[in-house]
Amino acid sequence: MRADAEANLERIIDAARSTFARDGLQVSIEVVAENAGVGLGTIYRRFENKEALVLELVRRLLGEVIAIAQHHERDPVGRGLFGYFDEVGRVLQANRGTLSRIWSSPATTELVAASRLSQTRLVTAAIDAGTVRPDLTPEDVAIALWSIAGVIDVAGVDDSIAWKRHTAFLLAGFTNLTAEVKSRPLRSRELEDIIRESPSPSTER
Amino acid sequence: MRADAEANLERIIDAARSTFARDGLQVSIEVVAENAGVGLGTIYRRFENKEALVLELVRRLLGEVIAIAQHHERDPVGRGLFGYFDEVGRVLQANRGTLSRIWSSPATTELVAASRLSQTRLVTAAIDAGTVRPDLTPEDVAIALWSIAGVIDVAGVDDSIAWKRHTAFLLAGFTNLTAEVKSRPLRSRELEDIIRESPSPSTER
DNA sequence: TTGCAACCGGAAAATGATTTCCTTATAGTC
């Protein structure tokens, strides 16, 4: 592969990510090409069709999400899940609009499975540490992430307050525990951090 | 308007709602026409274009949501918001896919405003009654509803477990209160009902 | 410096949906 071709490929991926993030998946490839500063043909030489381009973005996104999960599996007891949500939110914002294609495509099945596996480990650890309700499932986590991505989609491109508050509420819901478990000190450090970041005047606590 | 025309109009609306719910907003008008048992032309005589048809669905959906809110404003102290979420979820499921158009269209601005107004009243009442955290905003509620709609979209057409659990977590997050407020008896009656409806073995409480 | 395989851009064809429009059918009325 020639050096210029490789550079162009990266420019296409970057332009696709930011263009889709701003205007949604329905923007034409022509616009992506313009934003990448390449011709239409250049995109079609690298990707069989539009779907393939989107899939490549999805693959990279999932890879990032999995890496984040694995990183947080090493966190001190029970905190991994919270750190995971916090970081994944940022990645989702950078990939606004892309997530919706993940579940539909069979091409990403193994990646989704890997992602589920890491989510399961995070949930199990959190339950064991008593930082979330004991009936929390990996599906709940996957759906919560999905919903956060949805909120990011509908909010303004760089409105990060909306999804952070949303995340905070979900995580607070996850920790709906019985009294003796609640008394553990570390419980919602990250949670409270996220809530504190949001601007609405918090009269409680 | 002739009687048969009126009947056809309803068939079109119904077919549009269920077709979009099943296959998403991107299905062609031709398919909607088939499902409604009418010709393409029939749809285009009633609606200027596809957008207008979608907008009519949105308008009806918003009308329902507002009616639900107004109904729950009369609920005993602090319970209205929870009942509202419970009922709106069902309506959203019947209108799968449609909600995403609400915010984008200026044509629904007044309806959105009306909806916000009723949400504000529900939130204020809940805060006054001490059944939710005092810093909860109507925006939080709107975003939560949005996210629930998103979860409904991605889940199977008739999977209602996913969104109900999701709703339960969000509402639990909304009630993240200080101890003395928590002790009030009615706090999360509806919440617990919703959680109990979901199948995952609840080992707590 | 040259040769050429790899690459580029963008015009044009193909595709698939929306929308128009005209012919035929029918409900409601007298």
Add this chain to the structure above:
DNA sequence: GACTATAAGGAAATCATTTTCCGGTTGCAA
């Protein structure tokens, strides 16, 4: 039962993409 305004249907025009393809360009190895 006949008349007419209103409605239905669907073939064809239009439109917005996606996708193909080819003449011209360029990086790079020899």
